[in-house]
Every structure is written in C-alpha cells, then in structure tokens.
Amino acid sequence: RAFNFNAGPGPIPEPVLTKAQQEMFNFEQSGAAVMELSHRSSLYENIHFKAIDQLRTILQVPEEFEILFLQGGATLQFSMTAQNFLPKNKKAGFVLTGSWSEKAMKEASAFGGTTVLASSRDSNYNSIPEVDFSSLPDDIAYVHLTTNNTIFGTQWPEIPARGSKPVILDMSSDILSRDIPWENVDLAYAGAQKNAGMAGVTLVFIRKSLMETADSTLPPSISYSQHADKKSLYNTPPTGAIYITKLVTDWILEIGGLDAVKKRAEEKSGILYEMIDDSGGFYSGHAEPGARSNMNVTFRLKTEELENKFLKEASEYGFMGLNGHRSVGGCRASIYNAVPVEHVHALKQFMESFQKNNS
Ligand code: PLP
DSSP states (O other): OOEEOOSSSOOOOHHHHHHHHHHSSOGGGSSSOGGGSOTTSHHHHHHHHHHHHHHHHHHTOOTTEEEEEEOSHHHHHHHHHHHHHOOTTSEEEEEEOSHHHHHHHHHHTTTSEEEEEEEOGGGTTOSOOOOOGGGOOTTEEEEEEESEETTTTEEOSSOOOOOSSOEEEEOTTTTTSSOOOGGGOSEEEEETTTTTSSTTOEEEEEEHHHHTTSOTTSOGGGOHHHHHHTTTOSSOOOHHHHHHHHHHHHHHHHHTHHHHHHHHHHHHHHHHHHHHHTTTTSEEESSOGGGBOSSEEEEEESSHHHHHHHHHHHHHHTEESOBOOTTTOSEEEEOOTTSOHHHHHHHHHHHHHHHHHTO
C-alpha cells in the first residue's frame, strides 16, 4: 500500500478496511453486504446507533447534544447553518483563517448578512488571529470558525471561550483528533472523509437548545430538528459510509480512545516539524509555530523547481498526495489518524536524503 498523505479523502485505518472486506459479502450471516441492507432493518439500525453511541463516548459529547449523520458534505453545512440560524435582521460573524472559512462565509451570505470578526488573510493565513467572543455586537446571530485549516496547515490550539452568541465549528479536518470543550460549542460539523471514515456522511453535533431556535419554516430536509426527530433516518442515509464510520469508532476505542489518537497526532506532527526546523532552511514551514496543525503539515522548498523535483521523486518513491493545494502551492503532508507513525518516519527519512542529495 502507498504512503498515503492525501488531504482528504485520505487513508482509512487498515483494520477498518480489513473488517469491511471480511464482512463485505455476508454481513452477520445476512447473506448481504451492509450497503445492500434496508436502512429500516435492525441489522443496519444497530450499526447506525452504535456509531452514534461510540462517537458520543470517544468525544465525550454531553446529552444536551444530538449527533446527526447528514449528507452534502461540510459544504452543505456552510449554508444549512445559515438557513437555520441566521435571521434576516442579523449577521453571521466569521473568523477567517483560510479558504474553507472564506467559502463558509460566501455560502452563508446567500441567506443573510455576514461580517468578518477577525482574519489572518494579510499574512497569507499562516497564523490564527486573536478573538474575543465575550463582547460581540447585538446583531451577531452566531460565530463561525474553522478549527483546522486543511489547505494552509494551521489549527486553533484551543477553541476560544464563548460569549453569549452560539459558536459553530467546522471541524472537518481535525475531528476525532482533539478534545472538544463542549461548553464553548453549539454546533460542530465535519465531513467524514479525513478522520472519521469515507466521503458521503457528514457528522453534526448540535446543542438541542440551539436547534430549538431555528427558522421553523424551512423544508424538513434542511431542518436539523427534523433530522434529529427522525434520528438521521428522515431519508435514506449513506449507509455504507456510516458503516465505515462505525468501524472507525471501533478502531479508535480499540487503540485506546481519544487520548491515544491525540498522542499519535502529536507524535507524528512533531516528527515532521522537528525535521523541518532542523533542516537549516532547506525546508520551511508555512504556519507560524504557535498555529501549526497536527493534521496538515505545509512546507516549502527554496525554489519551485526544487519543489517540483521533490514532489516527482516522492511520488516515484511511493508517497501519495504531498503536493500543496493548488491555491497555495508548495508541499503538504496530511497525517490524519489512519496514517501510521512508520509512514511518517519514512517521509522524514525521504526528506532528509532529498536534502542531502540536493544541497
Ligand atoms: N471544511 C474543511 C476544513 C475542509 O478541509 C473541507 C474539505 O477538504 C471542507 C470543509 C469541504 O468538505 P466537503 O468536500 O466534504 O464538502
């Protein structure tokens, strides 16, 4: 198998793939694959509710929150949050920390007013701005921030303390790799295809009291309350993707829960950042040290020519997905939960020998 450093979809833990393969033709003696079962069958429902229970356990989600499985990716959440919680006379406050925050704001602005509360755009999103949510203007309906910036390789080291306004988090690229201080959060969403499984399902954690404030005139398909009332079975859910998420939660629990994945994430990013810092400027990290992501390590080489050579040789060696996002260039190693520590060591060694051969 490749050394897979893709930014998402990325690798899936091997024990998950193995289990899915074993069960593919005959899930629990049913004679069918999970994705061939009715979503109303008890066999499927067991998977669905176990996945929800295990997510609650791993992330210590309080009972005041519903956990939903929706579709449309994190991208649909950009506008669905606004449709539900942005009245016409108010504004949604965005903290801009990268392209995904910008996209979230753009999508929300189709439904109402938006405003920028803070931004690190001037420094090409290499840092996380200071924010103070304790004294926001009255006309702010909610605040939105992106906890990990997949493209620029920055991450909020801590989720800021809340004020009186609801806080909505896009956690697409660091869900299941960090603690979530639920007292400072009202809604968190994440596409599954980085740390929680495969593309097709979006995890949504929503405070029940926030849900009750939603616009009640919405079509049921975009109402969080409707999905919660129907336990994410309002329409046919992405059963195959939810099954994979369930297997991912089994795997996380088996290896020691959130503490274990957190530790692994820190270890893996530490290996790469240390190597970059010790390279004497041959490699340079994009993110400021205090804002570095544990999930996406972005770095540059001295010239574009050298970067192209690096990426070509890396790809020949079996490394996948090391090119930076097309909007920023450079290189990026995404080291989601499924990336084994050994693959990160292999990348470090490759980078060291590339440096030796090209200095
Ligand atoms: N938000 C973040 C932080 C992302 O990294 C991505 C995808 O990479 C998205 C949102 C968009 O997710 P989706 O493609 O699932 O809509």
